[in-house]
Amino acid sequence: MDRLLQSYLLSRRRALQGMAALPAGLALARPALAAPSTPLSFIGWQYQPQIAEANVNTFKQLYDENVSYELVPGDYHPVVETKLLGGQHIDMMYSEEDHIARWHAASWVRDLEGLPEVDAIKAGMFPVSVRSMSLPDGKLAGLPYYAGHNAFIYNEEHLSRAGVGVPDNWDSLLDACRKLKRDGVSDAPYNSAWGQKWPELSWSLFSLWYAEGAPVFDKNSDLVVDAAFRRVLEGHRALFKEQLVTPDIMTLPAEGVPSYCTGRHTFMVLHDYDQKVANDPKASKIAGKVRNALMPGKTHSTFAWTAVYLMGAQPTDVNRTWNLLRFFGGKARDGQYHVIKRWALEFGLGSAYKDVMSDPEVVASFSQWRDLGVSNKQVEIATSRDISKTTWFPEWDLFMMQRTQDYIRGNGSLDQLCDALTGKVAELKKQYQ
Amino acid sequence: MASISIRDVSKSYGALPVLQGLDLDIRDGEFVSFLGPSGCGKSTLLFCIAGLEEISGGAIRLDGQDMGRIPPRDRNIALVFQDYALYPHMRVRENIAFPLQQQRLPAQTVQKQVAWAAELLGLEALLDRSPAELSGGQRQRVAVGRAIVRNPAALLMDEPLSNLDASLRVRMRTEIKRLQRELGMTVVFVTHDQEEAMVLSDRIAVMDAGVLQQFAEPMTVYREPANQFVASFIGSPQMNFLPGPVAGGGMAASSLLGVRPYDLSPTRRPGPDDLTVEGTLTLIEPAGPVTFLDVTLADGSLVKATCPDPRTHQPGEPLTLAVPRGSVSVFNADNGKRTGALAPPSGARVRDGVAEAVAHRA
């Protein structure tokens, strides 16, 4: 961190020194300006919060700002919603894309249209990300924290020992798993995050649905129960029934990543940045053997998301908050993507910005742990989850996860599950009119 | 019914001796009291007989059988506790029936026995009450009932009357005695009240600091106390102690004379066999049938005497008090032991003071 800060401060000083128009005294006097007394409030969730805090400190120093950073342990969205409901004032907050529309409808966040440089920012991002971060009416609501997608990885050593190729559809996936288990290479060849949390089972299912070509929801926000939708669900049930997954897969800690890193499993559908961890010798026993491939399914698409920074509906000061947003979710004053690039380099978090993803440093770093050719292609054909623009989606999502878990474990029929899910959509739509 | 034999029993709590070398033989059917001040070890000895406490040395025998290895359950002894220890959640009937039920007797036998005990103790109307609904006297009877219902070899009682008020205590005393006579039970009765012990017992065991002081019939303990402790403990009001030389006749200073108040009265004409002392009347205490007189002697000590009629005396009056020499006990001042009655001045045999003492009591 110090390295970055130093270099930035150095470059800043150099830039300042180069500005002959400014009196030297003023340039030197700048650090002496007191930070504004009213702090901006920034709420975030539990991902590398020490880095987030360091970034906050950098921002405070560089912009002479006053920011109070709050970390929410536990269920981020419900806790923040509780606080917002209780009237807490927040200037900038993390969010996943599925709460943007909801919080906007509740008048807790505002859109970013009309703020300086918005159009330039939008132009520099991948379209799929812009869509993720927009409201139903097309207005941009947030700046990107990072862009991710669910990737499909495999342990190449397992595959070579069992003599199977990389599966690219459900049938071959199931067959490969069965062979791996039969041959004793892995007792639970498939792994994923199947817990009842929003980034776990829901994301895993959606990415496989999209990979199989199921739209899941149509333009009218109705559930589409087609063959692809059903195939994926049946496949999940088969995986569990035939014990091709670990029996406690639904309560695995840390989204199942530690389990994968022990080398027990062969395949995994996981957040793309976790592949970096799987290939990290300090944290994984199978570092160097984990490869990514396109998602198995008819279309090989996947679910891509963008986490955002949102601006509170009544910010303390729009300009200051916009600075904060841009520092974190875009270019800082000096035109560098400090925060975003750091996430990318240190943690493998992809970005919505095209120039970040084509930055040579980023490319070199990512190439160490994943096949960029594959992942770039994957992002190109990825699908964004537009249904999450509805206000009722998070509720349906939770309901869906609960019921699907029950179904996977062998309770009820597929028809019953689909009926229940469809019925819930209708119920929620009515409720949220 | 059983005899209890206590041989050289001692008990210590760590380094603290509580019972020291006690020897007692209680006969079958006898009513024995353990009498002494608080802390003298009488209750401890009782619990040792029951088996609730272990002895450090010696042996206790019931009907000749050594109880050393036998737990309380198997000794066939009943104990009435000071706080009665009635089972609070059971009715009186069930309380009394409990010990019989432990013996797995047929229900009919149990019922019959409970009815007998209830009738014997006058509890028939109370059988369906719970202990919380009973008064002290009623509870005491229930406790006794529970104890006798199984016809134990011996009945032990740990100060059972001490929680009752005075008049009830006196009544219950009589009834306990009567019960014992009827049933012919061996009873060991612990008390600190010497009057109780005197009234109830066939023999009294007086204890002090874990040591047996005297074990004899009540009148013997009263008339011929083994030592100064027993003499001062038995008899109310307490025995007067006078220095030996008061008796004249070459009595050594190392002896003490013990004179019971009831034997000491004011007189104008003392008899030839009387010991006399002079003093001034300080206080008159009318106590119903007798009146106690507090008299200050020439050497400043205080003695108590009795007289039948308080009206005949006034405070401040000089008095001559007289006691028959045979009723005076002589104690060795060093070890407190009684050496005998006072010899008559004329050198005649020491008279047995019993008849005199009885005559003096009103």
Next chain:
Amino acid sequence: MSGTTHVPALRPPVRERVTERVPGFFYAAVAPTLLAVLLVVGVPLGYSLFLSLNRINPITHRWLFVGFGNYAALPGNAELWAALGRTAYFAALSVAGTTALGMVFALLLNARFVGRGVLRSVVLVPWAMASVSVGVLWSFLFAGDFGGVNGVLNDLGFPSLATPWLGDGFRALNLVALVHVWNQAPLRALMLLAGLQSMPASLHKAAMLDGAGPVRRFVAITLPWLKPNLLFISIIATINALMAFDVLWIMTRGGPGSATTVLAWLGYLTAFQFFKFGEGAAILYVLTLLSFVLAILYFAVLGPRRAAPVRADGLTALPGGQGRHGMAALPPFRPRTRLLPRPVARVLAQGGFWAVALLVFLWSALPVAALLLMSLTPASDLIRTPASMVPSTITLDNFVSVLLPGRVAAQASSVQAQRVPLSLLNSFAVGAVVAAVSVVLGTLAGYAFARHDKTPAFKLSLWALLLTRMTPGLTLVLPFFIGFRAAGLIDTRTALMVSYCSFLLPLSTWMMRSYFEGVPRSLDRAALIDGCSRLKALWKILLPVVRPGIVATAIFCFLASWNEFLFALILTSTPRAQTIPVILAGFLSQAQFYTYGPLFAATVLSVAPPVAVAFLFQRYLVQGALSGSVKG
């Protein structure tokens, strides 16, 4: 039992007439407590009750008054019935388990033996830990790949027995109940121990002489004696089990599937995840209704029979000579036949006793020892497969990263770790203040309630206080947040102090009340006659007498405050005010699993003060429970 002055006329057992005027001092003594609880809990309670009569959608800003519609809709909700069934099962397991286990502990600790104090302290440790810590510890121990239980099985040579414990739904429910029992049994044991110790020794001796063996004595004498205790314990244990939330939140989150979705979790989902506050509140108030109904049931079954007043009549004269009933023919006394010779039986009994003592020790101490071991294990060892409990090396790195984060490279440390020392400080500060305030106000109020429990006003308010304990915390969270926000107290220790005091005042009042009931009123009167004002009498004369109770109450309040999680989570937002359970929960949400090491180090640190308190003050805690529950 006390002597009466006359026979047959006895003074009635009620000492003071009910209509006696109550001095103003006592009203003043209860006022602060009642006011505090009324305001801080009563108002939010009313608000949340009001919420339950509405259907609210905060997103669409719609607010619909439906009267009892939410409640009426409940019977038709299949999910509710399923959750109810699981709740009943969980509660039954928990109450039975804690009571049975508590009984074993109490019987064990009632005996005199070398090391009794140590065992007593060890037994208390699981209870002293916060439910969050308990959840964290056990969710790791039960983890499939690398969890502690499987690790021990592997190390002992039974790899075939290693199972993903929480994978199966029914098993998960049982295991969570087991963890709950592990956490709560010591408290039940304390209460039962108090009851056992209040039993007069002569009862046991009498029963022994009457020929009853140890089992018979337990069933016929001890259990009936403990009935009032059991009543109180059952009520508290049931409320506790019905409202159990923290453990589920950490360990299973209602899963797998819906296998551990009990009513409290369903209420949480509805209110906080789906944001249907009205319906969620209605579900949670079902829990309150359940608690109430069960409490009444318990009273009916276990409650004290109304005793008729003492009458000295009824004694008939003793018959002279032979009465109607002759003595029954009793068989000659035979000592029981023994299966084994006495010395053998004795040795067996001793052996059995020590075996049980050892088991109890292991039950309480082993998981905590595992925790300690894991905190000293390098983080990478904790995720080995196959699982093993044997560390490759012992290291203090985890503690260093928690306490001295500057020394550790930023990646291996974590923000949560850095926040641990400050959060410990916060927990201390809040706990100390809450304990002090609760004790002071509770003592005053408890004294007033003890002396005037027959006055209707006092009786009513005392029961109202108890009822506040029956409301689920989840229903109060949002109103609390709104209220404190309005007062500008969000993210302050003050907010926590005020909240906790309002929860703990009923508890401290009940405890001190029981203590004061054991103090004879003649002591009050003596002090008054000697010229003290009521306050001075309380301060100078009565307080020294109830000092053990004060210490015990203070300890209870401190521990409860230290371990509280839900309100700390909602009412605080920055390390400025966050307490240690919140920080611990934060560790869990970390995406980085190699912070398990610091997680356990932080858990050990969070557990250390309550455990130390339990060790140092276990004597007081026993005495405290003595008076806290007997009178019920």
